[in-house]
Amino acid sequence: MPFRESPYDLRCEWATSGLQSVARDADVIIIVDVLSFSTAVDIAVSNGADVYPYPSKDDSAREFAEGKHAILAAPKRMLDVPSLSPASLRTMPHGSALVLPSPNGSALAFDAPGTPTFTACLRNAPQVARCAVLRGRRIAVIPAGERWPDNSLRPCIEDLLGAGAVLAALPGRRSPRPN
Numbered sequence: 001m002p003f004r005e006s007p008y009d010l011r012c013e014w015a016t017s018g019l020q021s022v023a024r025d026a027d028v029i030i031i032v033d034v035l036s037f038s039t040a041v042d043i044a045v046s047n048g049a050d051v052y053p054y055p056s057k058d059d060s061a062r063e064f065a066e067g068k069h070a071i072l073a074a075p076k077r078m079l080d081v082p083s084l085s086p087a088s089l090r091t092m093p094h095g096s097a098l099v100l101p102s103p104n105g106s107a108l109a110f111d112a113p114g115t116p117t118f119t120a121c122l123r124n125a126p127q128v129a130r131c132a133v134l135r136g137r138r139i140a141v142i143p144a145g146e147r148w149p150d151n152s153l154r155p156c157i158e159d160l161l162g163a164g165a166v167l168a169a170l171p172g173r174r175s176p177r178p179n
Helices: 015-025 034-046 059-068 105-111 125-133 157-169
Strands: 010-012 028-032 050-054 097-101 117-120 139-143
Touching (some): 010 015, 010 157, 028 034, 028 125, 028 157, 034 097, 034 105, 034 117, 034 157, 050 059, 050 105, 059 097, 105 117, 117 125, 117 157, 125 157
Parallel strands (some): 010 139, 028 139, 050 097
16 A cells, blocks of 8 residues: 655655655755755855856856856855855855755755745755744745765755754644655
């Protein structure tokens, strides 16, 4: 007998396959990529910047940034120019726009299917949870994880902890199904 998820408001599934499996039934998606993307977004947005996720760091990212009239984050973590390093975004000017490419959290946010999508880290988990419930009760929390050299998923503790922080702050029935 297949496991039915419909009675549960809150689901947590890993990475791309998790996003694909739960997004169609979600009112809200929360992407968790703690050590880079989510924390960088939190800092930039806290300074009043708009952030656009993008899945890759190739030439198409530059074209995407130009189309958005946005700054393209540096391809490597740097402190003196905007990059995936959260510290580099502490002085991001209010009203600026930033394209933030990354292969994990940013790629997931970019692929979210038109559903309201947030990104959470340990810094903003309670606030993201409060905002998410205003958009709907069926919430999908997607820890991004990392990638092994063969591109397979490498779950990581920091994204699991971030997802747990968000889920702990959300009301609703949690799916008992292990991810």
